[in-house]
Amino acid sequence: MYNHTGSRGSGAPGWVLQRITGVLLFVVVLTHFFVMHANPASGHTYAAVLARMHDPFWKMFDLTFITVGLWHGLNGTWGVFRDYKMKPAVSLTIYGAIILSGIAFWVLGVNTILSF
């Protein structure tokens, strides 16, 4: 049995999850775009957003979007970097920056949604 070499793992779970989250985001992003961006009349005032934030469906929708969207985007970014030969220190720095920025912006976004 051939074992993958190196310290990064085979990347297979990330590959599968990238496709699963991709299919999920296909629905979520297009819904979000049609409801919010395509339709300025859908309400971009503070009051309108607050009303939406009190609807459990949209709250859950946005939490899902932030979580899955950030993971898919950053896993994809790491996938791009993985294609290049990097020194271990560089690899570790980029991986760390990806993880830390992901956690930071996830907290930022979830904090915004859950403050209502």
Next chain:
Amino acid sequence: MAYQPKPPDGWVKTNIKYTKERGSVAWILHRITGLGLTAYIFVHIYALTSLTQGPKAFDDEMKLFQTPVFHVLEWLLFSLVIYHALNGMRIVIVDWANGARYHKKLLAVVYGLGVVLFIGMGILMFREPIANMFASLR
């Protein structure tokens, strides 16, 4: 005799010549749009943190975003969204279904449907200015 790799063609040639395949172009576009959308979701999350600073901060910010320039930028953003979404589905079909046998036909569907949806989104987003333009012609 030991295997001798071909001498390198030089950086530019090595990095440009594989783009002659349509699938490679699709792959590069998928990466560029993906990185662009990832950058955008960061900006998007940061911009909406103004919600926690009360109605005035948020409404002032939205006044800026709800202007013609930003609506055009939003429309251009949709080109990244729709290409990445449709080509992403093509990748899933190639990987998990029998798509490898007809991935170039799927690519034609991606580009065709993408252009149609992009123009459709433009009409949807700018329906009021378009209607006003036609009304003024009458």
